[in-house]
Amino acid sequence: xxxxxxxxxxxxxxxxxxxxxxxxxxxxxxxxxxxxxxxxxxxxxxxxxxxxxxxxxxxxxxxxxxxxxxxxxxxxxxxxxxxxxxxxxxxxxxxxxxxxxxxxxxxxxxxxxxxxxxxxxxxxxxxxxxxxxxxxxxxxxxxxxxxxxxxxxxxxxxxxxxxxxxxxxxxxxxxxxxxxxxxxxxxxxxxxxxxxxxxxxxxxxxxxxxxxxxxxxxxxxxxxxxxxxxxxxxxxxxxxxxxxxxxxxxxxxxxxxxxxxxxxxxxxxxxxxxxxxxxxxxxxxxxxxxxxxxxxxxxxxxxxxxxxxxxxxxxxxxxxxxxxxxxxxxxxxxxxxxxxxxxxxxxxxxxxxxxxxxxxxxxxxxxxxxxxxxxxxxxxxxxxxxxxxxxxxxxxxxxxxxxxxxxxxxxxxxxxxxxxxxxxxxxxxxxxxxxxxxxxxxxxxxxxxxxxxxxxxxxxxxxxxxxxxxxxxxxxxxxxxxxxxxxxxxxxxxxxxx
Amino acid sequence: xxxxxxxxxxxxxxxxxxxxxxxxxxxxxxxxxxxxxxxxxxxxxxxxxxxxxxxxxxxxxxxxxxxxxxxxxxxxxxxxxxxxxxxxxxxxxxxxxxxxxxxxxxxxxxxxxxxxxxxxxxxxxxxxxxxxxxxxxxxxxxxxxxxxxxxxxxxxxxxxxxxxxxxxxxxxxxxxxxxxxxxxxxxxxxxxxxxxxxxxxxxxxxxxxxxxxxxxxxxxxxxxxxxxxxxxxxxxxxxxxxxxxxxxxxxxx
Ligand code: SF4
Numbered sequence: 001x002x003x004x005x006x007x008x009x010x011x012x013x014x015x016x017x018x019x020x021x022x023x024x025x026x027x028x029x030x031x032x033x034x035x036x037x038x039x040x041x042x043x044x045x046x047x048x049x050x051x052x053x054x055x056x057x058x059x060x061x062x063x064x065x066x067x068x069x070x071x072x073x074x075x076x077x078x079x080x081x082x083x084x085x086x087x088x089x090x091x092x093x094x095x096x097x098x099x100x101x102x103x104x105x106x107x108x109x110x111x112x113x114x115x116x117x118x119x120x121x122x123x124x125x126x127x128x129x130x131x132x133x134x135x136x137x138x139x140x141x142x143x144x145x146x147x148x149x150x151x152x153x154x155x156x157x158x159x160x161x162x163x164x165x166x167x168x169x170x171x172x173x174x175x176x177x178x179x180x181x182x183x184x185x186x187x188x189x190x191x192x193x194x195x196x197x198x199x200x201x202x203x204x205x206x207x208x209x210x211x212x213x214x215x216x217x218x219x220x221x222x223x224x225x226x227x228x229x230x231x232x233x234x235x236x237x238x239x240x241x242x243x244x245x246x247x248x249x250x251x252x253x254x255x256x257x258x259x260x261x262x263x264x265x266x267x268x269x270x271x272x273x274x275x276x277x278x279x280x281x282x283x284x285x286x287x288x289x290x291x292x293x294x295x296x297x298x299x300x301x302x303x304x305x306x307x308x309x310x311x312x313x314x315x316x317x318x319x320x321x322x323x324x325x326x327x328x329x330x331x332x333x334x335x336x337x338x339x340x341x342x343x344x345x346x347x348x349x350x351x352x353x354x355x356x357x358x359x360x361x362x363x364x365x366x367x368x369x370x371x372x373x374x375x376x377x378x379x380x381x382x383x384x385x386x387x388x389x390x391x392x393x394x395x396x397x398x399x400x401x402x403x404x405x406x407x408x409x410x411x412x413x414x415x416x417x418x419x420x421x422x423x424x425x426x427x428x429x430x431x432x433x434x435x436x437x438x439x440x441x442x443x444x445x446x447x448x449x450x451x452x453x454x455x456x457x458x459x460x461x462x463x464x465x466x467x468x469x470x471x472x473x474x475x476x477x478x479x480x481x482x483x484x485x486x487x488x489x490x491x492x493x494x495x496x497x498x
Numbered sequence: 499x500x501x502x503x504x505x506x507x508x509x510x511x512x513x514x515x516x517x518x519x520x521x522x523x524x525x526x527x528x529x530x531x532x533x534x535x536x537x538x539x540x541x542x543x544x545x546x547x548x549x550x551x552x553x554x555x556x557x558x559x560x561x562x563x564x565x566x567x568x569x570x571x572x573x574x575x576x577x578x579x580x581x582x583x584x585x586x587x588x589x590x591x592x593x594x595x596x597x598x599x600x601x602x603x604x605x606x607x608x609x610x611x612x613x614x615x616x617x618x619x620x621x622x623x624x625x626x627x628x629x630x631x632x633x634x635x636x637x638x639x640x641x642x643x644x645x646x647x648x649x650x651x652x653x654x655x656x657x658x659x660x661x662x663x664x665x666x667x668x669x670x671x672x673x674x675x676x677x678x679x680x681x682x683x684x685x686x687x688x689x690x691x692x693x694x695x696x697x698x699x700x701x702x703x704x705x706x707x708x709x710x711x712x713x714x715x716x717x718x719x720x721x722x723x724x725x726x727x728x729x730x731x732x733x734x735x736x737x738x739x740x741x742x743x744x745x746x747x748x749x750x751x
Contacts, residue, residue, distance in 0.1 A: 115675055117711040126675045146679045149658035151626040151640050153633055154676060175675045178630045179711030187705070192547040195564055195705045202634025202730060246637075259502055266512050266645050277524025280579070283634050285729060286527070286566050294571055315509070322501055494632045497675075 002028040003058075003067035008367040008434045009218040011426060014447060017055065017070045022079060025071035029056045030085035037061045039348055039361065041434060041443045043082075043092035045100055046456045048072070052100055057432055057445070061366040066432055075100055081107040088348030091464055114174035114497045118182065131158045132170045138162065142479065146175045153493035157482075164478050169471045176497035184457035190216070190290060190422075197444075198285045201461060201495035203243055205284045206235035207437025208459075208495075211444040213290040214369055215433035219425035219446060222291050224370070227413040231293055233371035234408055235275075235284050237401040240438040242271040244394040245316070247490050251391060252323065254484040255332040263319040270308050277304065291422030296415045306409055309402050320395055333388035337473035337485035340385055349469045351440015351462045353489050356393045357385035363436035372436075375404060385473075387488040427452040437462065439492065461495030513648040517737050518584075526732070527565040527579040530558050532597040535576045542573055548698070548705055552594070560585055560593040560603070560727040561701035586726040586739025593701070593725060605724075605742050613690045614723070618664055618744045621653040624694070625663035625687060629680050630712065631670030634730035635697035639667065647733040654740055660684075665692035665723070671699040671706040674713040681716060692723040692743075696736060701725050 002020055006012050020028070032038045041059045045052040051072050058067045073079065081104035082089035090109075096102045097110045101120030104110065112119075115126045133141070139160055146154035154175040160168040183196055197212035198205050210232045217224055224232075245268040252260030272282040279287035279295045287295060323329055339349070344357035354361050362379035364372045380396040382389035425448050435442045440462030447456040470489050474482055514520045522528075539553045546569060550562035558569075558577070570577045582602065587593060589606045628636050642649040643656065657663050660683050668680070684693075695717075698704040706712060726739050 117674060117709075127678055146676070147627055147683055151628075151636050151656055153628045153631060153636060154679065175673065175679065176628070176630050176670070177673055177675050177711050178671060178706045179709045180706075182711075183706065183709055187547075189545075189547065191545065191566065191568055192705065195547045195566060199632045199634075199699075199705055202632035203637060205634070259505065262645050263505060263509060266509065269512075269641075269644070269646050273523060276522065276526055280525040280527045280567060281565070281729075282638070282732070283730060285564070285634070294567070318505060322505060492633065494630070497673075 003069040005063070005065040005067055006432065007065065008363075008369055009214045009431060011218050011221065011429050011431050012068070014428045014430050017068045017430070019070050019072065022054075022071045022073055025054065025056070025069060026080060026082060028069060029058060030082055032058045032067060033086045033088065036345060040088055040092065041066060041441065042432065042445050042458060042460055043089060044445070044458045045096050045102070046447060047100075051075075052102065054096070055430075059367060059434070061361065064367055066367075068430070068432075073102070075102060078103045078105050080105055083107050087346045088465070091468070112174065114177045116174075116177055117179050126172070126174050129172055131172070132160075132168070134160050134168075139167065155493050159479060159482075161479055164480065166474045166477055166479050166482070169474050171467050171471055173467070173493060173496050176494040178494075178498065180498040181457050181459060185454050194289060200459060200498065201492040202283060203492065204239070204437045204439060204442070204461075204495065206232070206239040206288065207435055207439070207442050208444075208461075209288040210236060210370070211433045211435040211442045213288055214435070215431045215444050215446055216290040216425070217422070218431045218433065219429060219448065220291070220423040221426060222420065222422050224291075225413075225416050225420075227293055227296070227416050228291075229370040230297065230408060230413040231295070232288055234297070234405060235287055236435070236437070237404050238271060238275065239284065241398050241401050242268050243438045243490070244398050245271065247487065248391065248394060250487045250490070251333075251387070251484060254487050255329060257323065257326070257329055260319060260323040260329070263315070267312060267316055267319070270312060274305060274308055277301070291420065293416070297412060299412065302409050302412055305405070309405065313399075313402055316398065324391075330388065332481075332484060333391055334386060335384075336387045336481050337477060337488060338384065338386045339469050339473045341383070343472050344385065344469060347468045347472070348465045350465050351436070352393045352397065352438070353390060353440065353466050353469055355379055356382045356389035358383045361441070363434045363441050367434045369435065371408065387484055390488040425452045425454070439463065439490070440466065459498055461492050463491040463496045466491050467496060512645045513651070514646060517647065517734055518741075520734060522581050522583065522734075526581045526583065527567050528732075529582040529585055529603060530563075530570070530577055530579050530595055531600050532556055532558065532577050532595060533575065534598045537573050537576045542569060542576070545569060545572055548702070548707065555596045555598070557594050557596040559702070560595060561590060561725055562698065562704070562707070563727065564698055564704055564729040583732050583734045584738050585728065585735050586724055586742065588722070588724050588743065590725070593727065610743065611690070611723070614692060614744055615746050617690060618692070619746075622665065622740065622744055623655055623657045623663050624665050624667050625660045625683060626656055626667045626669070627676075627680050627683050629668060629670040629676035629700075630673030630706070631697070631699065635669040635699070635728070638728075638730045638733055639669070639696060639736065642733045642736055647737060649733075649737050652737070652741060654737070660686035661688070663687050663691070665694060667694045667696050668700050669696050671703040671709070671712050672714045672716060674711055677713040677716065684716070693720055694724040694726060694740070695722055696726045696731050698727060698729045701727065704729065
């Protein structure tokens with residue numbers, strides 16, 4: 001047995017993870033990925049006794065398990081790479097290289113991930129990053145960013161083009177790096193860590209904070225009651241509706257369709273205003289807390305939410321019908337920015353972008369938590385992998401989420417009278433927490449030391465995988481279609497850069 | 499065509515008529531009020547995640563506060579958050595709310611450069627730079643221009659090029675990796691130009707304060723024209739703050 005199977009949010013003693021030598025570790029994990037029901041949710045290194053302990057987590061969608069295994073290596077060893085066998089590992093190995101200076105003999109491209117402040121090679125700087133180049137006199141390069149035209153986060157895009165046609169896009173991120181993973185260890189109070197979780201990506205507050213609190217409660221051996229589970233599930237689904245709606249608005253902007261931009265944009269407003277009505281913050285900061293709920297969801301809020309959705313839905317359907325029947329809209333969305341099912345699988349794409357390319361991957365179904373356990377969620381799948389498929393997934397997921405919220409509202413949780421003590425984290429433990437945010441799979445992983453203090457904290461935003469999907473999507477497209485392709489993924493810079 | 503008109507018609511006018519007097523629905527954590535009630539000061543100071551609470555007298559620094567509201571839950575008789583969203587000011591001292599007072603947050607007229615109202619009162623074009631921002635303030639700045647808040651009606655707009663801008667709006671705690679791009683962008687804006695810090699992360703570093711991945715040196719070089727507290731900023735906080743800065747009006751003291 002080369003691995004141990006755990007459930008989502010199940011605490012495990014660190015020593016129970018089977019350890020093997022690196023060759024067997026590699027063989028085992030890359031072989032697991034030959035089965036398309038498996039994918040890598042986390043793979044990282046932890047310094048231990050002068051060595052690096054590598055821990056790999058492979059999730060199995062059918063058995064709802066995560067297979068954990070580990071190996072110990074020296075920093076100076078030159079290792080054969082996992083990526084040689086499966087490209088989905090590429091970003092994890094780049095991160096290992098960047099953080100610890102571990103070298104791989106056959107990794108395709110050990111490109112810097114985010115120029116973390118504690119990177120191994122301090123001479124490698126974001127200012128002097130050498131972009132991939134082509135010497136051809138017929139091709140030219142276009143550099144965009146880090147600061148973009150609109151109000152969005154920074155990142156650099158370097159295109160190699162033949163006339164108007166994109167042959168290659170290289171994306172360089174890291175501008176947003178704030179050292180979050182390290183801060184999780186340095187900031188000692190639970191409230192500080194919760195605030196950090198809320199700030200990983202401000203568009204995914206419910207997603208990342210749910211991942212954090214579920215993990216923390218698992219470490220503490222705390223069972224969340226119905227009210228807490230309700231709050232998290234409702235917040236996740238509201239966040240999904242809000243961001244998806246905003247994205248439809250932004251996609252309309254990028255194709256110059258003003259009516260869609262205005263109407264989808266205004267439909268997002270009551271959703272985020274509802275968050276404020278409920279918890280005092282339009283993006284749900286302050287709402288989700290480990291072992292505690294400050295904002296009981298009462299009947300009155302239930303009625304307000306139901307009425308709001310009753311108004312939202314017909315308006316939403318109407319503007320969808322109008323927008324997606326316009327030939328001028330469809331011609332910009334269909335067959336633009338295609339990611340095939342094979343490509344999505346090979347790079348380990350997750351979330352709604354993967355589902356738009358025919359993948360079934362959705363944590364709400366495969367590793368359910370909170371209220372999803374009883375929801376019987378069926379992922380929305382589209383097959384063309386183009387911008388229009390990503391639009392259609394959003395549209396269908398909005399309608400699906402409205403349905404889920406209506407179901408949730410039928411059984412409002414009783415306000416918990418007796419407050420259970422949260423307790424403190426168990427020693428020498430590891431927990432992996434998976435959450436399906438609106439963008440896709442979020443993975444948090446924590447390891448505690450002998451005293452139960454946090455020893456390692458690892459965050460994986462869905463964008464980590466999906467930025468590569470964007471680079472593949474724009475190949476052979478017109479460069480003028482880049483904005484709409486980019487928006488159709490709407491990936492996180494801060495979630496990637498941490 | 500007919501359908502388009504129908505849709506426009508039944509959505510009706512969506513903009514908030516008066517951005518200075520609009521009431522927010524439900525709860526909102528705006529300007530805090532601190533009473534003179536005696537409490538366990540050490541416990542209160544300790545619970546704040548960003549060190550925003552000071553002692554003797556007890557105070558909250560809006561430039562550090564993440565508006566998590568936890569202090570008010572722990573000491574409900576001591577601290578309450580009002581729905582007053584007018585939190586922006588141009589001096590760091592005025593960001594500090596002390597116990598026993600219940601005063602609006604105002605701009606200090608003596609600190610407003612005369613060229614600001616001369617050039618920008620009717621038209622202000624801003625370039626936004628996110629320097630480690632988590633995309634929450636960025637989304638709210640975008641919302642300032644949407645059909646609900648409609649900041650464009652006051653001549654305030656975000657523009658793509660720093661060459662077209664009259665000032666810069668910075669979000670995020672100022673990451674080291676954005677230090678150079680931020681400086682280049684600021685240098686590209688023609689004089690006279692203003693600097694606005696939007697959100698707690700930008701004003702003080704917020705929860706990231708002290709992180710070795712930041713480089714806040716940029717802020718030591720220039721006078722900051724407006725601090726807009728919030729996590730994220732509320733669009734009405736931003737719009738009112740900017741209007742107070744560029745228009746000579748009674749909210750100055
Ligand atoms: S609301 Fe502000 S002052 Fe109160 S605990 Fe939170 S950050 Fe500190």
